Amino acid sequence: MTEHILVLGSNGQIGTELVTALRKAYGFNKVVACDIRRPDYDIKNAGPFEFVNVLDKENLKAVYEKYKPKQVYLLAALLSATGEQNPKLAWDLNMNGLLNVLDFSIEYRTQKVYWPSSIAVFGPSSPKNQTPQFCTMDPNTVYGISKLAGERWCEYYFQKFGLDVRSIRYPGIISWKAMPGGGTTDYAIHIFHDALKKKTYQSFLSAETDLPMMYMDDAIRGTIELMDAPAENIQIRSSYNFDGLSFNPEELAAEIRKHIPDFTLTYGDNDPRQAIANSWPKSIDDSYAEKDWNWSPKFDLQKITSEMLRNLGKG
Ligand code: SER
Numbered sequence: 001m002t003e004h005i006l007v008l009g010s011n012g013q014i015g016t017e018l019v020t021a022l023r024k025a026y027g028f029n030k031v032v033a034c035d036i037r038r039p040d041y042d043i044k045n046a047g048p049f050e051f052v053n054v055l056d057k058e059n060l061k062a063v064y065e066k067y068k069p070k071q072v073y074l075l076a077a078l079l080s081a082t083g084e085q086n087p088k089l090a091w092d093l094n095m096n097g098l099l100n101v102l103d104f105s106i107e108y109r110t111q112k113v114y115w116p117s118s119i120a121v122f123g124p125s126s127p128k129n130q131t132p133q134f135c136t137m138d139p140n141t142v143y144g145i146s147k148l149a150g151e152r153w154c155e156y157y158f159q160k161f162g163l164d165v166r167s168i169r170y171p172g173i174i175s176w177k178a179m180p181g182g183g184t185t186d187y188a189i190h191i192f193h194d195a196l197k198k199k200t201y202q203s204f205l206s207a208e209t210d211l212p213m214m215y216m217d218d219a220i221r222g223t224i225e226l227m228d229a230p231a232e233n234i235q236i237r238s239s240y241n242f243d244g245l246s247f248n249p250e251e252l253a254a255e256i257r258k259h260i261p262d263f264t265l266t267y268g269d270n271d272p273r274q275a276i277a278n279s280w281p282k283s284i285d286d287s288y289a290e291k292d293w294n295w296s297p298k299f300d301l302q303k304i305t306s307e308m309l310r311n312l313g314k315g
Contacts (some may be wrong), residue, residue: 001298002083003026003030003068003070003071004030004031004032004048004068004070005022005026005030005031005032005069005071005072005073006032006034006063006064006067006069006072006073006152007019007022007031007032007033007034007073007075008034008035008052008054008072008074008075008076008097008101009034009036009054009074009075009076009077010034010035010039010049010075011033011035011039011040011074011132012035012075012076012178012301013168013173013178013181013216014075014116014173014180014183014216014219015033015035015073015075015173015179015288016177016178017175017177017178017216017220018073018075018223018262019031019047020251021034021220022073022108022224023047025224027075028153029047029048031047031048031289032049032050032063032067032069033046033047033048033049033050034049034050034051034052035049035051035052036051036052036053036075036076038051040085041134043057043065043100045286050063050095052064054076054093054100054101055092055093055096055097055098055100056133057100060100060101060104061104063102064105064107064108064110064285065108068108068109069108069110070107070110070111070112070176071110071111071112071113071114072110072112072113072114073099073113073114073115073223073229074097074098074101074114074115075092076078076093076097076214077094077097077116077285078092078093078143078182079143079161079180079181079182079183079184080118080120080144080182080273080276081139081182081183081184081186081272081273082181082182082184083141083142083143083146083182084141084142084143084182084272084276085194087142090142090143090146091142091145092113094146094147094150095149095150095153098115098150098154099153099155099281101113101115101206101225102153102154102157102163102165103208104295105163106157106161106163110163111164112164112188112227113163113164113165113166113167113168114165114166114167114186114223114226114227115150115154115165115166115167115170116167116168116169116170116217116223116239117146117148117150117151117168117169117170117239118143118144118147118169118170118171118237119131119169119170119171119172119211119212119280119281119284120139120141120144120147120276120280121137121139121147121148121151121169122135122137122139122144122186122238122279122281123136123137123138123139123140123144123279124138124140124278124279125138126281127234127281128281128282128283129281129283130283130284130285131235131241131281131282131283131284131285132241132285133240133241133286133288134283139279140229140279141276141279147239150229151167151178151235151238151239152238154167154237154238154239155237155238158237159237164231164234165237166226166227166234166237167237167238167239167240168222168223168226168239168240168242168289169239169240169241169242169284170214170219170242171185171211171212171213171214171242171243171244171284172184172185172186172188172211172213172214173185173213173214173215173310174188174189174213174214174215174216174268174304175215175216175221176189176192176216176307176308176311176312177216181228181279182279184211184273184276184277184280185211185213185277187203187204187205187249188211188213188249188252189250189308191203191249191252191253191256191265191306192305192309192312193206193258193312194257195260195263195309196260196309196312196313198266199260199262199263199264200264200266201253201263201264201265201266202265202266202267202268203249203265203266203267203268203276204268204271204273204274205248205249205271205273205277206249206274207248207249207265207267208248208250208251208276209248209274209278210246210247210248210266210282210283211246211247211248211280211282212243212244212245212246212280212281212282212283212284213244213245213246213247213304214242214243214244214245214299215297215299215303215304215307217298217299218244218297218298218299219244220244221298222289222295222297225293225294225295226240226289226293226295229292229293233292233293234292234293236288236292237286239297240288240289240292240295241284241285241286241287241288241289242284242286242289242295243284243285243286243289243297244299245297245299245300245301245304246282246283246284247301249267250265251263251301252275252301252305255301255302255305256305256309258305259305259306259309260309271287
């Protein structure tokens, strides 16, 4: 049985939904969910699961040895806000986790590797509007530094060793199934939970902080479309700019008010995440993704808002 797909970091916000989508596409037992933490579902009835610490080479090698994976998705990472609280751990996990996976993927002849980058690779000197694929990049968070360095490693492994590694610079991902894991864009999820529970939310980002965002369904579809595209179409082996939409807290609140008219939004101050957001793009030019693998998002602010409120409202 050599057709397995590994998802490393399967319990996180993206992993939770990617595993389900990949199992639908490739078969329930073909996709091995791997995480350092026990998932909050019943492992025995939920498809293959392995405890994996991507920093533990022996542990990681044993999983490669057991499954000889054809594809590997590496999602285990510390995000922007959490990374600032523990910079050395963020660097270690984000960087050495990636290098371990790249090395074992060569050793075990993995056909394709997926690794997410982020809009955090851009910094204060990058153009803010319609940020292009290629421009000045001076990230000033440890998360952004590790993602930019990771992009260079991905391209290096492609060029030196022919490893088919593919990557997307995710914007803030909005979803309802699992909570986000310590990012700067997380307000755009918390706001929906609080709107339904309390009809009020205190944003840690200011009213006019525009950021690139995307609904999870688009992010998962885009990820799988990139992985399914013919290798010769994938011209960018660092990481693709990837756009959904851009909005700020005030615009999101206005959309929520169409469903919950008495929803109120207040603002905190002096949150360290504001400085991170200020250093990031306001909007993204993703024309390479459009050209190379036909990327096109489907969810606008209206659709995201109604989907989020409908799904969270059920629970
Ligand atoms: N959502 C991520 C973060 O805020 C961006 O990559 O850290």
